[in-house]
Amino acid sequence: MLDRKIAPKITDIEEIKFIYPQKMELSDLVPMYWMKEVPNATSRIDFYFDAGTVRGKSVLASLTAGLIFSGTKEKDSTTLHNLLDDSGAYFDVGLTQESALVSFYALNDQMLNIFRIFEDAFENGVFPQKEIDELVNDRKQKFLVNYEKVSFLAQREFQKQIFNGTPYSRLIELSDYDDVSRTEIIDFFNQFYKNGLMKVVVVGDLPQTTVDYIAGQSRKWCVQARPEFQSDFSNNIKTIKLEKKDAIQSAIRVGKTLFNKEHDDYLAFTILNTILGEFFGSRLMKNIREDKGYTYGIGSYLSEINKSGYFLIGTEVGSDVRDKALDEIKKEIELLQNELIIEDELELVKNYLLGQALKSADGPYAMMDLFLAVESHGMNLDFYNKFIHKIQTIKPQELLDLARKHLNWDSMTIITAG
Amino acid sequence: MIQFERFELDNGLKVIFHKDVSTPMAVVNVLYDVGARDESEEQTGFAHLFEHLMFGGSVNIPEFDSALQMAGGESNAFTSNDITNYYDVFPANNLDTALWLESDRMFSLAFTDKSLEVQRQVVIEEFKQRYLNQPYGDVWLLLRPLAYKKHPYKWATIGKEISHIENAKMEDIRSFFQRFYCPSNAIVCVAGNFELDYVKEKISYWFASIPSVKKPFRILPVEPIQSEFRELTVERKVPADAFYYAFKMSERKSEGYYVTDILSDAIGREKSSQLYITLKKEKQLVSEISAYITGSLDEGLLIISGKLNDGVSFERLDEALWDCLETIKNVELSELELDRLKIKIRTAKEFQEQGLLNRAMNLCFFELLGDANGVNEEQQIYQSISTKILHEFANEVLRKENCSLLKIKAEKNA
Missing domain, CATH: 3.30.830.10 (Metalloenzyme, LuxS/M16 peptidase-like)
Structure with a gap:
């Protein structure tokens, strides 16, 4: 007998085939x-x-x-x-x-x-x-x-x-x-x-x-000498409000200089970032869109360059709720620093990330892009096996420690326009 | 060639199965035969608002997204003037989860007052972000009522005005669901590495018990044949003057649709197109110009749009544009030029069909048109179009009395 209240059993992903070009x-x-x-x-x-x-x-x-x-x-x-x-x-x-x-x-x-x-x-x-x-x-x-x-x-x-x-x-x-x-x-x-x-x-x-x-x-x-890229960055920590007359929405950007794949904290931070703002079920989306209705969309990203990277939260919100939205963003970050993530939420994020990993290796074009993302940092596809292992084994305490280490509100550059 | 199997449940649900052994992922695509054209003029934006509410929980499942995310998948949807399309992409092992979710929200929605209030706000922010707080953002809000006088294409999917979203009532939304969200009004495609019998069994398990409701009957106001040139000029705070020439064109199911699609490519798709070469490269009147079609199911639009260079008047552009269109109407395209357009279409199609999701969406869409296999016949139609018929349609479509012109004029000292 069909019982719609019972969720079907979920099958875990066992392996992902990575192919080298x-x-x-x-x-x-x-x-x-x-x-x-x-x-x-x-x-x-x-x-x-x-x-x-x-x-x-x-x-x-x-x-x-x-x-x-x-x-x-x-x-x-x-x-x-x-x-x-x-x-x-x-x-x-x-x-x-x-x-x-x-x-x-x-x-x-x-x-x-x-x-x-x-x-x-x-x-x-x-x-x-x-x-x-x-x-x-x-x-x-x-x-x-x-x-x-x-x-x-x-x-x-x-x-x-x-x-x-x-x-x-x-x-x-x-x-x-x-x-x-x-x-x-x-x-x-x-x-x-x-x-x-x-x-x-x-x-x-x-x-x-x-x-x-x-x-x-x-x-x-072909290049004759290896191209050099800057490696030392540090963001100006400040809050800037750009005024635009008549704007009915305000754009918000909050972030800081961080790191890229080559950093030891990268894999765990990717998981932390997913929890915060990388997908539809993230905390920022759930709070600022799905609970408050302040925005059509909000997300957080880790953007990488050759020798560094930066963390960014971006959204457009109604001009009248700009400050409230900023307060909620701050609140969500501090929550990551002060409270351990509960098991159910962590399990969901883990499963979601594994599904995404499977999808990101699906087909030759996707596989090549996956390869290029590590190749440019002198790494190989084993990076993704490490990522899968990290997803499977990460604990709430590690995520909390990481949030404390990298996401202090006092270290952020905060820009609003509108 | 996209292979597929097709079957139907007793409650009227149409199902398409597309097998792909090469992927570990799967897709469930659900197309509902309802769009903004099915709204009443006093309650526009409903189909789209409703799409948002479909993620607000169904009778047995409090949260749609989290259940799918737990299964490693993700989901989204879009609403057009014609259809509402939902899709789930997930690891193939978890087909049951996707079918459980889609069947439950077809069975009965259960969103709360709070969910309505929040989604109302989200859609209003979407309205602002896309249509009001961008330069040229309100073009479609202006162009649609200029080109259509009776047909519901005269309003945009987001709605005619924000107040319609603000005033949406729970009871209206419930009746919208009951009318349009039933098995007989839906087409499901399951795509992935499965066997047909397995898919039949699963679909039947999850969907067969949903009660049958008669497919809603659609009578839309008929758009009278346009017989006069229409023109609207508005001033906006934008950096450059912009123009939108909208010509009526054939409905989706007719051959004329395909011919006009190629015609739009010929006049303004790429840097080798006629308007680009004449108006931009030779006469330097515009900074950008392109032509495209709306692709709607009922009578659609071929649009020529662009922006004027500084110091060029609308009048000068208008004269040069109609001159150029006259030439297109008088001189047949060469075989070489037509072949160029056809190989671009063939290339684009090959790339699109690589994606499992695209294939699933297309199968549902062509089934809505009457036959899923249309997806495999479309190329044949494009490739068989001759220079002669293209020329006939150029003369049929690119007439002044078939055209509505919207001009966005830059406010001075803006």
């Missing part, structure tokens, strides 16, 4: 990874360049990233885009502080051709002034649109305070866009792209000859 060496410093086992006709190729926003002045990295297909002597930008579209390719340039990532998504039989279009655009790019002017114009308009958003205002001030005094803290202003010359863009491109390749990643069941060709042709772009 093949590794090739483009140079002593530059690896190429290939995940060949894809059960369909799709593929993705990523090129990582040492061309993030910490290189070069103000908006130089950002503009250069937008100009990769802006034209060669023979082919203008429209011709290049037509060629890419003829092959059905989707391409994307992702820019972070520490890298520029050029990615192509396409059907297998088009990849070789796409690489050739890319290679031509890349090798023979002339960066026409007209294209630069257009991009500057577009970016300025986008900047002004973003500038109207409280989330943008709060996030940018947060970055400034958290990375205080380093190239990572640089704030873009509208006038910066008029302060970049074509010569600077070309120099930046030559230095950080043409001699800045850090890594190539291939996912897809491509012919060996195609992969070999791409490897061979990409070698000329």
Whole structure:
């Protein structure tokens, strides 16, 4: 007889299969990874360049990233885009502080051709002034649109305070866009792209000859020396209120400089962060959204960079409840420091995290991304077995100690906008 | 090719099973045939508010999410003008948990007054965050009533105004549930590494005892054929002037839907599209421009939207845009250009179908359209479209009297 009151028995996850991609060496410093086992006709190729926003002045990295297909002597930008579209390719340039990532998504039989279009655009790019002017114009308009958003205002001030005094803290202003010359863009491109390749990643069941060709042709772009990244950070501990007239919501950012995967506390902190704000059932969501109704969403994150990382709580709340929301955030953090988590809640978080771990290894694209997340810190997939072990064995006292060690309210940078 | 099996329970619940042996995860997707178009004009935003309440606990289960999280899974949902779609992604071993949860909330909801009050607040904050506190955020609140005069597409899923959410009563919400949340109005897809018999047994165990209710009958106000050009200009605190040309287009089930979809790609999807090249690259009138379709089940919209460059007037843009559309209407696309659009569609489809969740959602959606196998036939339709028919539809759709224009003008000294 069906009894709906009784929850079905839950089966625990026993093992997760992690698969390594093949590794090739483009140079002593530059690896190429290939995940060949894809059960369909799709593929993705990523090129990582040492061309993030910490290189070069103000908006130089950002503009250069937008100009990769802006034209060669023979082919203008429209011709290049037509060629890419003829092959059905989707391409994307992702820019972070520490890298520029050029990615192509396409059907297998088009990849070789796409690489050739890319290679031509890349090798023979002339960066026409007209294209630069257009991009500057577009970016300025986008900047002004973003500038109207409280989330943008709060996030940018947060970055400034958290990375205080380093190239990572640089704030873009509208006038910066008029302060970049074509010569600077070309120099930046030559230095950080043409001699800045850090890594190539291939996912897809491509012919060996195609992969070999791409490897061979990409070698000329390899970095000559290991890129250096800043390692010492400490956030400005302060509270800043940015006023924006007429805003009906306020953006809140609370956080501090912390660490990345390489730190001993990382695994346990990931679990602590999940409890606090990383998923729908987290304490911040349960309290500030599901109990108080102050917001549509709230979350906490651990964001990693090459040599460090930062912890961040972010949300948009009704302007009238901004201070109340901040009080509740503080309360939730202090609760983690003062009261042991009860077993039921911890069990739920453990099960949830194990389910997520299983999902994060599901399929070749996900598996590659999982691998890349550890590879960039010089680690291997054994990291995830350690994580699973940590999830299975962590105790409430360790979480409480960790909250006391890393989440003191007095160490936080607090920004509100709106 | 997405393989699937299909069966139906006596209470009218339609079930699709999609087997995938390669994944340790599974999906349960539940599509309810109810959206914002089923609301009355005095109570808009209900379907979406209701979606929030569906997570507020059912008769035997106090908390939906935590039970699924305990099983290593997660869940979410979305509401459109046409449908409400719920999905659960979890380790395949715990299929029972997902079916237990979905069947219980189809069986009977039990959210509290407190849950209604809180979700009302959450939705109001969502309204503010997405529609009011963003530059250009209220575009759809303005454009819909301009383009639709009778059909319920004239309001957005979030609702016409905040007061409708503020005034939602418990009893109205209960009757909404009783009317639309029944087995005969739902399509379930189970996707993962299971056997058909096992899925049949499980589905039957959890869903068969839910009482049968007649599928609600839908009569929507018919939108009169548009025969005049419409125009609305509003001033807002935004950095740049923006324009939205909305053309009526065929309903989802007709061939014209697919043709108009490709047409929108041809005129404004990528940097190789006609409006982008003419209005941005050649004439430098706009900083951005694109064309896309709303993809709705009933008569939809093809939208051309963008932002003006500083110093360019709406009039100049308008003249150049209609010139460009005239050219599109007069000259057939070349085979080469059409092939370019088709390979992009094929590539996008291959990538989308990699995800188990996408496959499950699509199967439910096509079953709603009449046949889940439509998901496998869609490519064929796109690939068979000729330059000739595309040209016919360009002339059919891109007419001035078929168009509603919304202009967002930047307030000076804003």
